[in-house]
Amino acid sequence: MYDVLNIIAYIVLLNIFVTISEVLYTYEDIKLCKGYEMTTVNTLKTVFLITLMTVLLVFIGNLIGGKTGMIIALVFAVGMNFFSYWFSDKIVLKMYKAEEVNEATNPRLYTIVRNLATRAGLPMPKVYIIMSGTPNAFATGRNKNHAAVAVTNTLMNMLDDDELAGVIGHELAHIYGKDILIGTIVAMMAGTIMTIVDIFQWSMILGGGNSDDEEGGNPLGFIGSIAMIILAPLAATLIQMAVSRSREYIADQRGAQFCGNPRALASALHKIAYGVEMHPMVEAKPATAHMFIANPFAGQKMMSLFSTHPPIDDRIEKLMSMASTRSGRAY
Numbered sequence: 001m002y003d004v005l006n007i008i009a010y011i012v013l014l015n016i017f018v019t020i021s022e023v024l025y026t027y028e029d030i031k032l033c034k035g036y037e038m039t040t041v042n043t044l045k046t047v048f049l050i051t052l053m054t055v056l057l058v059f060i061g062n063l064i065g066g067k068t069g070m071i072i073a074l075v076f077a078v079g080m081n082f083f084s085y086w087f088s089d090k091i092v093l094k095m096y097k098a099e100e101v102n103e104a105t106n107p108r109l110y111t112i113v114r115n116l117a118t119r120a121g122l123p124m125p126k127v128y129i130i131m132s133g134t135p136n137a138f139a140t141g142r143n144k145n146h147a148a149v150a151v152t153n154t155l156m157n158m159l160d161d162d163e164l165a166g167v168i169g170h171e172l173a174h175i176y177g178k179d180i181l182i183g184t185i186v187a188m189m190a191g192t193i194m195t196i197v198d199i200f201q202w203s204m205i206l207g208g209g210n211s212d213d214e215e216g217g218n219p220l221g222f223i224g225s226i227a228m229i230i231l232a233p234l235a236a237t238l239i240q241m242a243v244s245r246s247r248e249y250i251a252d253q254r255g256a257q258f259c260g261n262p263r264a265l266a267s268a269l270h271k272i273a274y275g276v277e278m279h280p281m282v283e284a285k286p287a288t289a290h291m292f293i294a295n296p297f298a299g300q301k302m303m304s305l306f307s308t309h310p311p312i313d314d315r316i317e318k319l320m321s322m323a324s325t326r327s328g329r330a331y
Contacts, residue, residue: 089140098128135275138291139171166265170255244290262323273312
């Protein structure tokens with residue numbers, strides 16, 4: 001137990017350092033957007049939730065296999081994160097059959113992305129179009145130098161240039177804020193927890209479990225094991241969703257600053273929400289739903305606790321409040 005507490009303490013200290021760094025990193029954004037008090041809160045919430053996810057992973061590994069199980073769980077998580085860091089963008093783009101475009105093949109979209117990337121001080125990302133009957137968009141990539149922005153053809157047809165710029169600004173804000181990496185890490189950690197619990201579940205079914213408290217046995221007992229099998233994946237999923245929701249508010253704020261028009265982004269979100277409700281994205285996968293600017297599935301009036309995105313109405317209200325308290329000038 002002493003070793004577990006030591007590792008958890010190191011994790012907490014590391015994330016305190018990350019928290020301080022992230023607050024300093026977003027300080028200029030906070031000053032530029034005094035009416036958007038959610039920025040600091042959401043930054044702190046994100047780091048807290050990632051800390052909680054890491055502690056949960058270590059705790060589960062320790063319960064299942066003691067110190068050895070704890071180390072295996074961490075190594076497994078690092079390995080999955082390494083793979084996702086290098087290859088997740090290619091996998092997602094291929095999953096949605098995204099086609100890369102350039103200035104010659106789609107001058108309208110490419111020009112908007114280039115202008116906003118320049119304004120945001122970001123390298124030009126690759127630009128993709130997804131053929132889909134649903135209006136939506138997402139950003140992917142391992143860092144700002146290896147990033148991509150993808151939009152659906154329906155989104156381009158539905159929005160005017162100002163609204164499209166608002167959406168692109170939002171996606172560039174995810175790149176600017178390292179949200180792609182954060183989302184990937186949290187998603188892979190959640191997947192690791194679910195995989196470990198799944199292996200543990202099958203070991204119990206096949207008779208590999210042991211209810212003894214002896215070293216190497218299962219310290220949870222039968223009832224505790226069942227409770228962990230049910231609750232651990234649920235907790236991991238809820239943490240993943242909470243991280244995604246907190247980052248959306250920050251991306252809205254930064255995206256509005258990049259495009260210089262909070263009202264245009266608010267209008268775009270309204271149209272996207274209506275479009276998704278009328279034509280849900282049938283090809284979307286639950287594992288990637290958090291990447292889109294709006295939940296690609298219909299029925300967002302479900303309990304907000306289980307949603308990967310904040311309520312659209314709430315996001316629109318904050319953007320309109322931002323527009324009314326400041327002119328929305330880009331920096």
